Amino acid sequence: MIPEGMRDVLPPESGQLRAIETALSRRFEAYGYGEVRTPWLEYAETLEVADDDTLEAGYRIHDQQGNQLMLRTDMTVPVARLAAARFQDKPLPLRFYYVAPSIRPWAPQRSQDGEFVQAGAELLGLRSPQADAECVALLCDGLTALGVRGFRVALGTVAYYTALVDSLGLVDDDRGKLLEALADRDYPLLESIAGKADVSDDALKALWRTLELSGTRDGLAQARKLASSDAMKEAIEHLVEVRDLVAEAGFGDAVVFDFGLLQDLSYYSGTIFEAYAPGVGLPIASGGRYDGLLGRFDWDIPGVGFAIALDRLQEALEEAGAVPAAAPATLVFAGGLEEPARAGELRRAGWAVAAVPEDADVATRPLLRRQGLSYALDMAGGDILTGGWREILRALEHR
Amino acid sequence: MRLGLACDGGPPPAALIDVLGAAGLPVAAMAGADPPALIQAEGDSWALAPGADVLTACLRGALDVAIVGKDLLLERRPGVFELLDLRVCLDHLVYAGVAGNGRGEPPRLRVATPYPGCTWRYFAGAGRQVEPIAFRVTALAPALGLADGVVDLHSRIAQEAPELVVREEIAACSLRLVAGRAARTLCAGRLEDLVERLRSVLEGS
Numbered sequence: 001m002i003p004e005g006m007r008d009v010l011p012p013e014s015g016q017l018r019a020i021e022t023a024l025s026r027r028f029e030a031y032g033y034g035e036v037r038t039p040w041l042e043y044a045e046t047l048e049v050a051d052d053d054t055l056e057a058g059y060r061i062h063d064q065q066g067n068q069l070m071l072r073t074d075m076t077v078p079v080a081r082l083a084a085a086r087f088q089d090k091p092l093p094l095r096f097y098y099v100a101p102s103i104r105p106w107a108p109q110r111s112q113d114g115e116f117v118q119a120g121a122e123l124l125g126l127r128s129p130q131a132d133a134e135c136v137a138l139l140c141d142g143l144t145a146l147g148v149r150g151f152r153v154a155l156g157t158v159a160y161y162t163a164l165v166d167s168l169g170l171v172d173d174d175r176g177k178l179l180e181a182l183a184d185r186d187y188p189l190l191e192s193i194a195g196k197a198d199v200s201d202d203a204l205k206a207l208w209r210t211l212e213l214s215g216t217r218d219g220l221a222q223a224r225k226l227a228s229s230d231a232m233k234e235a236i237e238h239l240v241e242v243r244d245l246v247a248e249a250g251f252g253d254a255v256v257f258d259f260g261l262l263q264d265l266s267y268y269s270g271t272i273f274e275a276y277a278p279g280v281g282l283p284i285a286s287g288g289r290y291d292g293l294l295g296r297f298d299w300d301i302p303g304v305g306f307a308i309a310l311d312r313l314q315e316a317l318e319e320a321g322a323v324p325a326a327a328p329a330t331l332v333f334a335g336g337l338e339e340p341a342r343a344g345e346l347r348r349a350g351w352a353v354a355a356v357p358e359d360a361d362v363a364t365r366p367l368l369r370r371q372g373l374s375y376a377l378d379m380a381g382g383d384i385l386t387g388g389w390r391e392i393l394r395a396l397e398h399r
Numbered sequence: 400m401r402l403g404l405a406c407d408g409g410p411p412p413a414a415l416i417d418v419l420g421a422a423g424l425p426v427a428a429m430a431g432a433d434p435p436a437l438i439q440a441e442g443d444s445w446a447l448a449p450g451a452d453v454l455t456a457c458l459r460g461a462l463d464v465a466i467v468g469k470d471l472l473l474e475r476r477p478g479v480f481e482l483l484d485l486r487v488c489l490d491h492l493v494y495a496g497v498a499g500n501g502r503g504e505p506p507r508l509r510v511a512t513p514y515p516g517c518t519w520r521y522f523a524g525a526g527r528q529v530e531p532i533a534f535r536v537t538a539l540a541p542a543l544g545l546a547d548g549v550v551d552l553h554s555r556i557a558q559e560a561p562e563l564v565v566r567e568e569i570a571a572c573s574l575r576l577v578a579g580r581a582a583r584t585l586c587a588g589r590l591e592d593l594v595e596r597l598r599s600v601l602e603g604s
Contacts, residue, residue: 188484281460
């Protein structure tokens with residue numbers, strides 16, 4: 001028995017996961033990101049600065065001094081903590097990546113294991129659309145390199161919809177209800193609140209159309225028409241610049257505007273984005289700008305980043321028929337335990353060799369068996385080749 | 400596109416079929432269907448199954464959109480996008496209790512309900528203590544002495560336990576069109592057409 005929501009990963013899946021992790025790490029490194037590893041345990045008060053609802057349910061324990069510790073529930077906050085503690089005297093920007101598991105109590109609705117691995121990148125110290133665009137392009141680059149087909153990155157901004165709600169001039173009570181309805185993604189309720197609060201009919205209709213659908217033909221035009229304040233106009237133009245830069249980087253087809261995009265993490269402050277792939281119902285990656293987060297660790301610099309959920313990415317790759325090959329097939333060598341030198345020779349020639357005793361009862365292929373002074377080689381689907389050691393080596397070289 | 404219709408214990412309701420038909424959707428194939436069923440029509444597939452299952456399939460990307468009851472959405476808060484109120488199967492989620500037992504509200508209400516999450520949020524939100532008791536058919540719960548009252552759909556209470564008195568209305572319910580998070584981005588064009596067609600039917604009626 002293992003606890004609810006946990007799982008073991010077995011070969012060959014473990015090998016496929018390793019291949020995915022390695023491929024993504026290479027992409028991150030190609031953009032100048034350096035890997036960081038942080039401890040499983042943080043002080044609870046460190047993670048709590050994120051002021052994030054998902055923390056409420058996190059696993060907590062006490063150390064021998066009575067301090068409350070917490071198993072990390074995501075990686076962005078530990079990376080922010082690490083940057084503020086150790087890099088304040090270093091030139092900006094900073095680029096970090098990680099491939100690491102986090103843990104949250106399992107909830108069947110969330111469709112994610114309790115322990116889940118994320119591959120993510122954080123770009124700290126830049127406030128510009130260029131920085132957002134680099135992150136989105138890096139995400140697209142990684143997904144493309146792995147062979148995810150038909151994915152889309154929805155691009156939105158926290159700044160726009162909060163300004164939009166502000167612009168309606170609602171009293172505090174209605175405003176609160178409206179934001180709650182927005183968080184629940186309940187558009188009929190939004191409509192009725194705004195209807196009662198006497199918002200003009202045209203503004204209202206345009207508003208819901210803008211929020212309710214993503215990437216539709218006239219989403220951007222609608223959003224521009226609705227932009228009644230400088231904050232909203234700035235938010236839109238910022239996003240347009242991000243999109244244009246991502247297109248210049250070669251991923252224009254993958255990006256769609258979504259002014260109704262919402263993120264469940266409360267530390268996001270500007271651009272936010274989510275990647276979706278055919279056959280997977282929840283985002284395979286999500287990210288955004290979190291300009292206030294490092295300030296909570298006494299280093300007021302902006303930041304933007306994203307994380308790919310590897311379990312969902314794996315689903316998307318299965319859907320696309322693009323799961324990377326695990327390690328090469330293992331050659332079972334019956335008699336290899338008695339002849340470590342020869343097993344070693346095969347390994348130096350590039351074979352993965354599992355040595356078993358000469359008399360072992362083995363049914364898997366490929367199989368090499370010592371028979372007295374000669375050897376029998378049984379490749380999957382081929383004839384059995386019998387001969388001396390040199391002959392066998394030559395035959396294996398041609399495989 | 401892959402669409403799901405919540406059918407709990409029977410074919411899809413006639414009022415819903417009328418709205419879908421008026422919006423030009425292929426309802427002929429569905430009207431006589433016997434759920435659970437998977438129906439192919441005009442290049443789309445329609446899954447007719449219990450609401451909770453339709454919603455799960457939608458959330459996990461096996462269906463793009465679903466038509467489910469608001470009661471279920473209130474209970475599960477699943478993070479799908481609720482696009483449209485179809486204004487059929489109108490009902491209310493209510494709190495009902497035994498008539499005139501003369502005693503005031505106990506300090507901690509025991510409430511039998513198929514909607515424990517909703518019940519908790521409604522009472523706790525008003526600063527009242529409640530113990531939601533998960534119960535599928537609530538009619539007998541007060542008579543068994545299990546609960547002080549029930550939270551359930553008004554139509555169900557009226558039919559199964561007419562002796563109970565409605566004390567509070569919690570929320571209005573009807574069938575809603577919802578889209579999964581992925582579908583909202585990956586099928587945005589189709590979804591916009593669908594919403595547009597249904598909206599014009601509703602606004603015309």
